[in-house]
Amino acid sequence: MSNKIGVLVMSYGTPESLDQVEAYYTHIRRGHPPTEEQLKELKDRYEAIVGGVFPLRANTDNQVEALQETLNRLSGDSGYEFVCYQGLKHAAPFIEDGVDKIAQDGIKEAIGIVLAPHYSVMSVGGYIKRAETKSSEAGISMKFIRSYHTHPKLIEAFANRVSSKLELFKEAGAERDTVKVLFSAHSLPAKILEMGDPYRDQLLETSREVARKAGVSNWQFTWQSAGRTSDPWLGPDILDTLHDLSKEQVEDVLVAPVGFVSDHLEVLYDLDIEAKTVAKELDMRLERIDSLNTDPLYMETLSEMILETVKNN
Ligand SMILES: CC1=C(CCC(=O)O)c2cc3nc(cc4[nH]c(cc5[nH]c(cc1n2)c(C)c5CCC(=O)O)c(CCC(=O)O)c4C)C(CCC(=O)O)=C3C
């Protein structure tokens, strides 16, 4: 008899069309609608990346499908069958919808995992809290994976991407060690540090391990995509970092956004359009590593974390 285990795969969520951007933004702002100006600015950014297509939608679908396939392949004859459900933070199907579906399918045991490797009480912590509340209401026993930022296969996947992009600089005549590798992640309000949040330290650990694995010594960490609010966010921001590097005569920069696992607005706009424009003004060459998306090493990272959690029951 096969023992079914639900896997709630949680991700940020994205609108599916331009007319859904307002509802999405209002949800991110905890029910406070954006001003006309804020809304236009966000719509403009989505239009700039792909003209009204929302890549994170299909990317998340693909990741969840690939995860279910990888997980069931790796679990072999364990006797378990894993069924994956999506639960999104700010768009449908919401985290609560995913838990409801698990319950409707009569599954009593589930694992929750987030498509973001690093834990912060403000990011992954928020996903887990909502899933926990809903699953206890629904009578599902749910365990969570809080982070997987140093899993060897995750490190390997990022390191492979760094190495292959460094080759491009080499072909263009730049010595490997002159290329500055900039690891980056989504900024959060600076107050998380006073709360003893592990987010920054986990990101630095990932960066250090990827650099070591790829044989990179010329690197630093920087933040990106900070919110536009009055309280201070973690810095330095990547745009300031580029200005500083330019003053140090750095000409070649490879950005490795290790806080993200998929192509979406923060990568395709904040890096590929905004940061690239600034680099160009400064006469620097800026490249970005490819996103993990459904990289088999990433799918194996998630699967191994899930299988371990089930085994340790
Ligand atoms: C830590 C973190 C991650 C990484 C971890 C994770 O993946 O969870 C992340 C990812 C993402 N953030 C995304 C989009 C947005 N985030 C915003 C706003 C905010 N992000 C925050 C944090 C994070 N965000 C915070 C503290 C805010 C301020 C409002 C609040 O306190 O909650 C806004 C509002 C406008 C703006 O500020 O730009 C947008 C549009 C998309 C989807 C893009 C797409 O659709 O392609 C993705 C993957």
Ligand SMILES: [Fe+2]
């Ligand atoms: Fe965000």
